[in-house]
Amino acid sequence: MSDQGSANGAAVGVLEPGASSFVSYDPADGGEVATFPAMTAEQVRAVVAEARPAAAWWSALTWAERERRLRRWAGVITRGLDDLCELMHQENGKPRGDAFLEVFLAIEHIGWAAGHARKVLHPRRVGSGLLMSNHAASLEYQPLGVVGVIGPWNYPVFTPMGSIAYALAAGNAVVFKPSEYTTAIGKWIVDAFDRANPDAPHQVLRLVTGTGATGAALCESGVDKIAFTGSARTGRKVMAACAPSLTPVLMECGGKDAMIVAGDANLAKAADAALWGAMSNAGQTCVGIERVYVVDSVKDEFVTELTSQIQKLALAPGQGPDAAYGPMTMPGQLDVVRKHIDDALAKGATAVVGGSGSVRAPYVEPTVLLDTPEDSSAVREETFGPTITVKGVRDVEEAIELANATDYGLGASVFARRGGTAIARRLRSGMTSVNAVIAFAGIPGLPFGGVGESGFGRIHGADGLREFTRPKAITRRRYSTPFEPATFARNPKTFAIMKKYAETRYGRKK
Numbered sequence: 001m002s003d004q005g006s007a008n009g010a011a012v013g014v015l016e017p018g019a020s021s022f023v024s025y026d027p028a029d030g031g032e033v034a035t036f037p038a039m040t041a042e043q044v045r046a047v048v049a050e051a052r053p054a055a056a057w058w059s060a061l062t063w064a065e066r067e068r069r070l071r072r073w074a075g076v077i078t079r080g081l082d083d084l085c086e087l088m089h090q091e092n093g094k095p096r097g098d099a100f101l102e103v104f105l106a107i108e109h110i111g112w113a114a115g116h117a118r119k120v121l122h123p124r125r126v127g128s129g130l131l132m133s134n135h136a137a138s139l140e141y142q143p144l145g146v147v148g149v150i151g152p153w154n155y156p157v158f159t160p161m162g163s164i165a166y167a168l169a170a171g172n173a174v175v176f177k178p179s180e181y182t183t184a185i186g187k188w189i190v191d192a193f194d195r196a197n198p199d200a201p202h203q204v205l206r207l208v209t210g211t212g213a214t215g216a217a218l219c220e221s222g223v224d225k226i227a228f229t230g231s232a233r234t235g236r237k238v239m240a241a242c243a244p245s246l247t248p249v250l251m252e253c254g255g256k257d258a259m260i261v262a263g264d265a266n267l268a269k270a271a272d273a274a275l276w277g278a279m280s281n282a283g284q285t286c287v288g289i290e291r292v293y294v295v296d297s298v299k300d301e302f303v304t305e306l307t308s309q310i311q312k313l314a315l316a317p318g319q320g321p322d323a324a325y326g327p328m329t330m331p332g333q334l335d336v337v338r339k340h341i342d343d344a345l346a347k348g349a350t351a352v353v354g355g356s357g358s359v360r361a362p363y364v365e366p367t368v369l370l371d372t373p374e375d376s377s378a379v380r381e382e383t384f385g386p387t388i389t390v391k392g393v394r395d396v397e398e399a400i401e402l403a404n405a406t407d408y409g410l411g412a413s414v415f416a417r418r419g420g421t422a423i424a425r426r427l428r429s430g431m432t433s434v435n436a437v438i439a440f441a442g443i444p445g446l447p448f449g450g451v452g453e454s455g456f457g458r459i460h461g462a463d464g465l466r467e468f469t470r471p472k473a474i475t476r477r478r479y480s481t482p483f484e485p486a487t488f489a490r491n492p493k494t495f496a497i498m499k500k501y502a503e504t505r506y507g508r509k510k
Contacts, residue, residue, distance in 0.1 A: 003192075003317070017243065019197065020037060020323060020495075021036060021037050021038055022035070022036060022210070023036075024036070024181060024182065024183050025091075026091065026093070026320040027181075027326070027327045027328065027331070028093055028327045029319070029506065030325060030360060032322045033090055033184050034091075034183070034184045034187075036184075036187075037209055038209070038210040038211060038213070039208050039210045039214050039217070040217070041220070041221075041223065041356070043208070044208050044214060044221050045217070045221045045222065047146075047206050047221075047470070048097055048175055048218075048222055049222075050145055050205050050206070051146045051173040051174075051175055051203075051406070052145070052173075052387070053473070054102075054173045054202035054203055054237065055145050055172060055173035055204075057201060057202045057204070058168070058172070058173055058204045059143045059171040059172070061171075063118035063122070064118075066168070066169065067115060067117070067118075067169075067198070068113070069197050070168060070169060071111065072109075072150060072197065073110060073115055073196040073197070074107050074110040074111055074114075074191060075196065075400045076193075076195050076196040076315065077106070077110075077189075077192050078107055078209065078235035080188075080192065081100065081103055083188075084157070084188055085099040085100050086099075087184060087185055087188060088102070088103075088134045088157065088185055089183055089326070091180070091184050091330055092154075092156055092182050092184055093326035093328075093329050093362075094282075095324075095326055096321070096323070098280060098281060098325070102155055103157050103158075103385075105154055105441065105442055106157045106161040106165075108157075108442075108444055109161055109162060109166075109444045109460065110165045112444030112445065113166045113444070113464070114165070114171075116445075116462070116465065117169040117171075117406070117465055118176075120462045120466065121140070121141040121170060121171075121465055121466070122140070123138055124138065124139055124140070125137065125138055126139050127204060130501070131498070134478055134479050135475045135477050135478060136475065136477065137473070137475050138474045138476075139472070139473055139474075141170070141465075141466055141469035141470070141471055141472070142171075142179075142470050142471075142472050143169075143170050143172045143469055144167075144224035144225050144226040144468055144469060144470060145172060145376050146172065146174070146222075146223050146466055147167040147174075147175070147224060147225050147226075148174075148175050148177070148219070148221065148222060148225070149163045149167070149174055149175070149176045149177065149226075149227045149431075150177050150215050150218065150226065150227070150229065150230070150238070151176065151182075151186060152178055152179055152229040152230055152286075153181035153330065154178065154284040154285065154286070154384075155230040156182035156185040156382075157185060157189060158179060158441075159229050160176060160178065160186070160229065162187065162460050163229075163252065163457035163459055163468075164176060164189075165467050166278055166460070166464040166467070167227070167468040167470055168200055168204065169465060170447075170465050170468040170469050170489060171469075172224075173206070174204070174205050174219065175207075175208055175221075175223060176190060176205065176206065177207075177208045177209070177210070177215055177218050178207075178209070178212055178492075180209075180210065180211045181329055181330060183209050185194040187207055187209075189293065190205050190206070193205045198363065201294055201432045205508075206475070207328070211325060215272045216237075219238055219241035219242050219247065220244075221493035222245070222247075223247060224247070224248075225247065225248045225249070225250065226238060226242055226247060226248075226249045226250070227249075227250040227252075227457075227467075227468075228249060228250065228252070229252040230252075230253065230254070231253060231254055232251075232453045232454075232455070237453060238251070239251070242293065250449075250455075250456075250457035250459070250467055251292045251455030251456050252286070252341065252448075252449060252455050252457075253450070253455035254382050254384075254408070254410065254411075255287060255382065255408045255410025255411055255429075255454045256285050256290050256291065256379075256380070256381070256406050256408040256410075257277070257287055257290055257408075257410060257411045257412055257413070257429070258289070258290070258292070258385065258402075258412055258413070259273070259274055259277065259289045259291070259292045259414070259437070260292075260294075260396065260399040260400065260413070260414045260415070260416075260420070260427075261293070261294035261298065261416075262396050262399075262414070262415060262416035262420075263298050263396075264416060264418060265298070265302055265416050265435075266415065266417070266435070267298060267302050267305050268305055268309075269435065270294075270302065270415035272278045272309060273289075273415070273436060273437040274292055274306060274388060275306065275313075275315065276437060276450075277413065277437035277438060278290065278386060278387065278388035279315060279324065279386040279388075281326075281500070282326055282327065282328055282329075282364065282385065282386050283325075283383065283385040283386035283387060284328070284333070284384050285386060285438070286382075286454075287411035287431070287438050287440075287441060288385070288437075288438070289388060289437055290382070290383055290388060290389065291389050291392050292388060292389065292390045292391070293391055293398075293399035293402050293403055294390060294391070294392060294393070294399075294414045295393060295394075295396065295399065296392040299390075300333075302390070303352060303361070303368075303370060303390060306353075306368060307353055310353055313334075315366050316365065316366075317364065317365065317386070318363070325386065326363075327363050328361075328362055328363070329383065331361065331362065333384055334359055334361050334362070334364065334385075335387060336383065336384065337359055337383055337387060338356070339377065340377045340381065340383045340387065340448070341358065341359070341367055341369070341378065341386075341387060342356055343377045343378060344369045344373075344376045344378040344379075347372070347375070348371070348373060348376070349369045349371055349372035349373065349389070350369070350371060351367060351368070351369055351370075352368050352369075352370050352372040352390075353366055354387070355367060358387075358398060364385050364386050366386050367385075368387075368388055368390060369387065369388070369390070371391055372389040372390075372391065374391075374402065374405070380406070382408070396416075400423065400426050400427065403427055404427060404428045406449070406452075406453075406454040407451050407452050408452055408453045409429050409430060409452040409453070410429045410430055410431070410449075410450035410454035411429055411431045411433070411438065411440070411452045412433075413432065413434075413436070413437045413438075414427070414432060414434045415434075415435055416435070420434035421434055428451060428486075429451070429454075430448070430449045430458075444460060444461065445461045445462070446460060447459070447461040447462075448459050448460040448461075448464070483497055
């Protein structure tokens with residue numbers, strides 16, 4: 001299962017019938033990066049089976065021992081950061097600076113998950129209540145076993161790490177299937193874990209490689225949960241493949257994130273944030289900004305500031321060290337971006353920056369579309385390119401209404417000097433940043449996930465740790481009483497006492 005449709009040129013995505021391997025390529029120049037096996041369903045099942053004893057060994061370790069091994073992994077990644085960033089530039093296409101930021105955040109999440117797992121998941125006592133006071137109650141979170149992670153190509157380190165690190169910290173083994181577009185990066189991550197733990201008797205983090213068929217095989221392999229990142233369309237296929245075995249799934253399925261700019265906002269900072277949210281990583285960011293709703297009283301000033309910053313920064317894609325962002329990682333996405341731009345212009349939008357000619361494979365120049373109709377694909381569908389729509393609204397109320405008028409609900413941004421948090425609460429999104437963009441992704445303690453077409457379940461934070469466990473409730477009778485209700489030999493006075501208790505506690509009129 002894959003979000004990668006038919007590829008062209010040097011890109012991977014479709015295997016010839018019977019092919020046993022595939023190649024990943026540099027999206028900028030089409031150069032070959034590496035060749036990997038296209039693993040069969042039988043091979044995937046074998047890897048999952050081999051992960052079972054690894055999961056048992058790993059879960060039996062103490063919290064401190066798992067934390068030590070995860071921190072050693074973070075150390076290996078840190079010491080190899082330059083090499084990993086170079087590989088990301090080569091296979092994924094993003095500038096080395098953006099690669100550095102991505103890896104840095106991933107390392108932070110490993111550290112947070114490792115350091116907080118015991119506090120979040122350790123067994124704890126729970127109050128029994130007056131009626132059951134003769135019982136002791138406890139709650140613990142037990143690892144699931146083997147977790148399958150299907151990673152994306154746009155953030156091939158940071159995004160899957162939100163599942164991998166947290167699942168490992170919770171005591172699970174992990175089988176990781178990276179995108180066929182960034183398999184070398186995925187292999188580097190897994191190899192780093194093995195280098196960090198050469199004394200481990202079992203390989204706790206395993207790699208499976210291939211295209212959509214391999215992802216489907218992982219869903220049907222008997223893993224205890226699937227964590228998927230990709231489009232809602234492919235997410236539905238993942239859920240369908242998991243349904244026969246009732247394998248639970250975590251879905252992170254992209255977004256159509258909006259920014260609201262209030263009349264009192266700092267427009268220079270709002271424009272800077274909108275640019276970064278829309279254009280960084282060539283716009284290939286699920287929580288990137290694709291729509292901006294700005295109050296009419298400051299709309300012209302905001303648009304002027306936005307276009308001025310693009311010109312001042314000489315914002316342009318490329319492969320060199322001075323490029324603002326790189327090529328489109330997946331060639332097929334160029335057609336989607338072009339279609340959205342053309343549809344917006346045909347329906348009356350104005351391109352104040354860029355336009356139809358901005359799409360020049362493998363790059364897309366920055367494009368700002370003004371007053372794009374709400375029924376256009378550039379507003380309704382995920383574009384996943386360095387484009388942004390800007391629309392004036394009469395007030396913040398209209399901005400909230402339009403921002404929420406989407407099937408997606410992943411991230412959002414609000415710029416306002418006053419009342420920004422109140423606006424953020426009213427947005428139908430899993431995360432919202434006030435006077436910033438994507439800030440929530442850099443805070444490991446915050447959960448990350450969406451609603452609606454953006455999926456369900458959470459990675460990161462305490463919720464992300466619990467996502468990869470099963471809660472286990474345990475009660476223990478401490479002593480017996482003369483008035484036990486759950487027995488055929490109960491005292492006839494038992495119900496009278498229970499009724500008196502209910503009347504005293506709940507039955508009084510207020």
